[in-house]
Amino acid sequence: MAKPPVSSATRTFGERVRECRHELGVSQETLAACAGLHWTFVSQAERGLRNISLHNLLKLSAGLQVDPARLVTGLEPPES
């Protein structure tokens, strides 16, 4: 059974990463290589399984050739 996303924020973030990747027309492996990340990290981030760090967020947005703002705009903090 697939693991649930960590939060609605990481889920939405992951959906946006996937959307941008599809717009770019590249695989998770290619994005990972461009971003300097492991492809399993990209896969987990897209499934909302990662409470990603600022640096990795910036590596992903650079690899996706989008402003980091696009990946986080409007996201709400998790209910802590």
Add this chain to the structure above:
Amino acid sequence: MAKPPVSSATRTFGERVRECRHELGVSQETLAACAGLHWTFVSQAERGLRNISLHNLLKLSAGLQVDPARLVTGLEPPES
């Protein structure tokens, strides 16, 4: 001697947190209370000493009453 920021991205991020906090006219303690974070975390984030997580980024932006996009737009990934 003050510790140097982790990266230029965390330095700029911290400067933006401080700028937004000043615009709001609140102390680090008040921001921390609103964001559900410890005030030392806010202090360290403002000095660029934290490679902050997505959840803490969203807690800070909520506490600052700004869209998270404002805190990360245009930031570049660190030279890894």
